[in-house]
Amino acid sequence: MKISKKGCDLNSCFFCRGCLPEWQAAIALNKITYTIKKGELIFREGDPVTGIYFLDRGLAKVHKQWGTEKELILRFAKDGDIIGHRGLGNENIFPVSATALEESTACFFPLDFFLTTLKVNHAFTYDLMMFYARELQESERKMRNLVHMPVKGRLAYILLFLEGKFGTNGGGLININLSRQDIASFAGTTYETVFRIFQEFIAAKLIDTDGKMIRILKPETLRELVDSQMP
Secondary structure, eight states, X not given: OEEOSSXXXXXXXXXXXXXXXXXXXXXXXXXXXXXXXXXXXEEOTTOBOOEEEEEXXXXXXXXXXETTTEEEEEEEEOTTOEESGGGOSSSOBOSSEEEESSSEEEEEEEHHHHHHHHXXXXXXXXXXXXXXXXXXXXXXXXXXXXXXXXXXXXXXXXXXXXXXXXXXXXXXXXXXXXOHHHHHHHHTSOHHHHHHHHHHHHHTTSEEEETTEEEESOHHHHHHHHHHHOO
């Protein structure tokens, strides 16, 4: 990662929006903005936590080693999202890795300053608590699906989830460009299985694709599939 000469606007990310206006000068003084290349690690599982990152612009995946050669993607982060918060706690070790999926910029805040911000900015602390609650609910839902739901239902759920999180562009395509391998890692399955089931979805006119991008044609049918396979 390289330090960027251009800083953020101190207004767009989850961190800046939640803090007091009087805290902006302290934010500007303490933050470091990095430029991150596509495929570059932002932090690695097992690294010590020296601070917290907020994605200013771009897309990143948060992932964990699964077995010797596989990874499980836990979540995706987009513009304004926090990354690195899973490392907060007594051990101060990152239990996950984060990798940029496209050229991105991220603001880094040293850990001491971030913890001080929590004590001073009560509204931000509340927003962060609610974020943790939502993420825990989603993680529990995803883990339940991984354990109990057949792969076809998991993929239908993930397509609906991605559309809900990232929206669609003018052509109706889900506004995220993911490889089939990343989708497989998010669903806890293999590339070959994703390819086969997507071909079935395309043949049934549930989805269509444009390169790596996906358009949902029949969201109601996908929701029915998810509900029918929900444990």
